[in-house]
Amino acid sequence: MFERWRAKRRAERHWLLLRPAACAEGVWQWRRLPGTEHGDWPPPAHYVQDTVALIMPSAQCSHFQVPAPPGLKPHEWPLLLEDLLQQPAEDVQISCLSKRAGSLELLVVERACVQRWLAACETLGVSPDYLWAELQLLPVQAPGQIVEWARPEGRCLIRGADNGVQHWLVWPEVLGELPDGWRPSTEEMAGPWPSRWASLSRLPNALERSDKRRPKARQRALPFSRTQLRLVSACAVLALCWGALMLGQFWQQVPVWKAQVEAVTGQVGSAQQAARLLSRLQSEQTDWRSRQQQIVELEQAVAIWLDRQRDWGVSGTYFDGRTLRWVLSGSAPPPALDHWQNMARAVGARVSVEANEKMSLLTLNFTLDAQP
Template sequence: MFERLRAKPREWLLVRPPATAEGRWQWLHYSAQQACASGTWPPPSALLQLPGALIIPALDCSHFCLPAPPGLKRHEWPQLFEEYAQQPAEALLVSCLSREAGQLELLVMQRQQVQQWLAECAALGLQITHGWAELQLLPPPEAGQVVEWRRAQVRCLKAHSRQWLVWPPVLGERLPQAWRDLPAETLEGDWPSRLARLEQVPSVLENTRPAHPQRAPLMSGMQRRLLLGCVVLAACWSALYLGQSLRQIEGWKAQVRAVTGPANSLQQARAALARVQAEASDWQVRQQQIVALEQAFSAWLQQQPDWSVVRIELDGSHWRLALRGNGPRPLPAEWQAMAQAAGAQWLDEAQSAAGQLHLTFELGEQP
């Protein structure tokens, strides 16, 4: 992007497009760090062999000094002023003149206009290798002074390498106060009578071929802001979800401790929880067996109205009943059938007085 310093002075044929449609191209022979000859087109044929440099008129470009984030790519330069640009970034040709203190010094031109000038130069037989804005031709001023280049079409002033002013006649003769107060070195003519060392001035053209459209940015400024907002919202939601998950995990841990008791390790907690789950499952099976036995006895009592239940006991693994009645005593096969249907086992019929029955059913282990 920046022109390397050369050990020897360079030599160019500077060409500037006409100010009006009826005008002619102007040229200047630059050699040994000074202007050797100038005029309107065509130049002497010998000068056509020199590398050409396209001079961008001061009124056809804009100069910016803008803060720029580190790592900003070339194709992202137009994004720095897209907020107030009145045309697509692809229509602009942006060149960086300098970068320092977190700021970019940019020159902005109309891409189509520059391409047209380059095409006209090619038609004139010129090989354009460099390009400069008119204000880049002015030499650097002394500290606290201004270099002013006066022409009929425009006044060009430079107070610093980054401080330019282009003042067309339509604005009048009176300059802004900040510029009027500075002593000025005035240069006149179609070309500055004293030139900058062009070997050290960065070119505003990327290469000698017609400029290719800059790669469009992947996202506009509004899209980047929306994406940033979405990222912030996602981060907030993730933090909230993480906090809720941590609180829920602590609640689960408290529930496990309440059920299994304190544990010194994850293995102990897992074993205790498995034991509690097994006990709960075993108790559920026993409840199902008890319900089945109760239903069977209810059906039997309906068929044996002379018998009634006096007492029922449950010690966890055994279900005991005490019956009283005057009817015939049932056969053991009836109790065994009831137990088998409920998944239990009838143990025995305890010895009892006449008119009483004492039955014991073993609920057994969990299947």
């Protein structure tokens, strides 16, 4: 009965989504759910009585999936990102979207932006109960599946991976075609708002609030009868027993997790030190995998070009960990510099060309830039 009541309440709730303008001179936009009504601010007056959610523009948010030791507190989350953040930790707001075994899904946004948006909401006469990123509105994807939301500001995509991990990509139109691995078979949706939605009532709330500011749904008294209260009390006792059992199993598992972390990082003195070492190792592995992919793509591109140029061959290749060098020999005139620059740009690298006309040699130096 309780579950039916909760489902009915969720079904009856109306949401008013409010999105800030992309620039200071722009107009804020709104969207009502369920329904199809949307437009520029202001909406009809009675819509403001709905549950209000402030939607952060995707370009203002950063999304991370980082390894994390068990028991990490919220104030320790910045330690996981200290090598990735471009500003001091106190200048950003970090929210946890999900927790999985050994990792956290974190959403990062500049604190000044959030405060500016909330101040603007007060000026507009609304008080948001929820704070979400635009990409949270899109439905969760199964492994290997991609959902795309095309808008004038750019494309928002979510790609599912193993263990329920969700990868986000915000791709401005000025960058052209989507990168490999991010091209869906068909365009899923287009327009100022998605046509398919996640379950809004289940989305993690990124709004930092005091005890005086709670969602309207929590302020309403629950109309329980005495029998229902007894059932709820019995469920609470069972949940307490189950929680005690799980807590005991958790403490038994802590030495195993610690040994697994130290097998990777070596002996550590604290959880913070382990988090920093794990973050650094992940960054190094990501950087190396990116360079390996760049090398493979460059080798394929050069091989295709050599197949078409019978007057050219390879005299040697060298790689020092960052720069991939090809020494080509041939009797035909070499291509223009633009040819090699386009080849390098396609894989996110930079190139310099050295020609030795006496020896009929052409040296290509591809500098591989690490990808985030």
